[in-house]
Amino acid sequence: MKAMRPVVLVLIAVIAAVIGWLATVATNRFSMPTPVLPVSALITMAVIAGLTLIMGVRVLRWRNGNKKKLLDPILAARTLILAQACAYAGTLLLGWHAGIATDLLRIGGLRGGEGILWNALLMGGGGVVMIVVGLVVERFCRIPPEDLEGGTAGPETRRGETKGEGEYAYRGD
Template sequence: MKGAKLGTTLLIGVVSTAVCWVLLDTWTGQGHQAPPLPWTAVAGLVVLVLVMIAAGLPMRRWQRTAPAERSGVRRPIDPLVAARTAVLAKAAAYGGALILGWYLGQGLVLLPDLLGDRLTRFVTALVAAAGALALSVAGFVVQRWCRVPPDDEDQPRDPSER
């Protein structure tokens, strides 16, 4: 499996910010109320970041174990669990970028007139955007933890090279 690419993640974030900004600006320009920005969204993003890190910690511990000691580990890493964790990390990286765009777009709509309730909503949007950025970064970090180092540098990796 190929990991999440930084360029693709940035593109997702920029495009989702632009689309959200245009749609919400049009929506609020027609006199409609902007969608709510609850603080529970920030708490949910923090929980997702913690879950992402918790899922990746066994991979990090295994990776930091010396290759000679890995075979003697009491409970080796299940390859299916490692693969699922890597897929979850990729989804977190891309999903975090998409959510980041959603909250940045909302912040851009609120930016021209920061008075009263709009200031509180703007701060909430920025904090939620920071949480989404943290989710994306956690996805990249855990994805890196899931990389398996080669067994031995001296051995050829492809059986046809022997």
């Protein structure tokens, strides 16, 4: 599995911001409510980020601790996938609500949308937390590079290849 690239996350956030801005402009034009998530969604975002962090700490403890006890490879793979999904979902939420906030800042207090603006800013902040947790837990799932003093490039795989720094804490072979 490949590591997330920050450039892709930024691109997703920009596209989501443009779509969020266009959706807000369209809903305002037709006197519909602004498409922003309610503040109660922060609870769900916190649960997802917390669960991701808890699972990531389990992988980190195995990575930094005693490796005599085997780590369940399915748990490590699920943790990595959850971390990446958390970061992608946070990127979408941040971009969408940044687009909404941009439009609300543009129109200012014309429609009395200060509450909606704060709601969009809170949801964008929750998206930032999800991105950070996802990136940190993804880093927890990386296997540190092996010590090169012994003259080898690292542990051998089944095919005789050496493992590099991009390996995760589970064997995806």
